[in-house]
Amino acid sequence: MLGRVQGKVALVTGGASGIGAAIVELLSQEGATVVATDINEMNGPEIVTRLKKAGREVSFLVQDVTSEERWIEVVAEIGKRHGRLDVMVSNAGIGIGVPSIVHMSLQDWRRQTAINMDGVFLSVKHSLPLMRKHGGGSIIMMSSIAGLRGSANLAGYSATKGGVRLFAKSIAMECAQVGDGIRVNSVHPGIIDTPIWGKIPTGAPGTGQNAPIGPEERARVVAPLGRAGQAIDIAQGVLYLASDASRYTTGTELVIDGGINAGGVVRAQAAAC
Structure with missing residues (x-):
């Protein structure tokens, strides 16, 4: 089904790679x-060029999300x-891992x-006024399962x-209170196979221990579904929240994590050993 x-x-x-790029592609x-x-x-421009060739309405702007001047x-x-602006996806983010918070x-x-x-x-401060001019919309903030539960070595990221x-x-409550028609929700990915895993430094300063984390290997151990998710899995969730299919959904968390936050399982082959 198209046109949602x-x-x-x-x-x-953060639309130039990983989850952000998948969201850009699917929404367009x-x-x-x-x-x-x-x-x-x-x-960013490479993605836009490819999508435009496919007939999509996409453009790219360079932006440092920490700059208020650039947001304006x-x-x-x-x-x-x-x-107008109907959908605001705050996806840009980084992860910094350390052996201990003291490092x-x-x-x-x-x-x-x-x-x-x-x-x-x-993103919210500067997008809300434009969204409110046209009677509502959807704000989608990219969180993580690390925003729902503690994560060793990622305390700062979890915070x-x-x-x-x-x-x-x-x-979400503020928008509901004023009745502006804007819904606000957060998305919580689990272990998703994207380039971010290779960018998370994990070693203490001077140790040289900065080997990239393998998402598939990690997911096989901790995800009940036994595999890492793909960027498109998160994009599909964002599409739902961006579309009118979620018109009665606000102030909630969409968890897409292969079951990690729900609990743990003992796999059949392991139980048989």
Whole structure:
């Protein structure tokens, strides 16, 4: 079924790779006019060129989500080009892992918080006025299962994603209170096979222990479904929240994690040993 977001204008931050790129592709496939933003000035235009050749309505803007000045410019540009904003996907984020919180520098803590939380705050602050001009829409904030439960070696990341979860709920209540027609929800991916796993430094300073984490190997151990998810799995959830199919859904969490947050299982072959 196509056209589930036909006629809507969507902004997707962190849209040049991984989950963000999958969201851009799927929303545009389903009829939305999509503005993708990212700091990656190479991947973003390449994705847009490919999708435009397929007849999609997609554009790319360079954006550092921690810059309030740039947020003002991006939203103003969307208003000028399209006259409205129906879907805001706050997807940009980073993950910094350390063997222990004592090894995390204040600089890394602040950098991660600036992107994962300040960027989401700014997305809402500057997108809401344009969304309200046209009677509503959907704000979708990318959190994580690390925002629902503790995660060793990712305490700083968990803190930001837990903050995103409750920020989404609070903004959902604020929008409901004023009756602006804007729904707000958070999405909580589990172990998804994207390039971010190779970018998460895990070693203490000076140890040289920065081997990338293998998502498939990790998922086989901790995910009840026994495999890592794909970016399209998260994009499908975002599509639901962006579409009118979720018109009665606000202030909630969409968990897409292969069952990790639900509990653990003993696999049949392991039980037979």
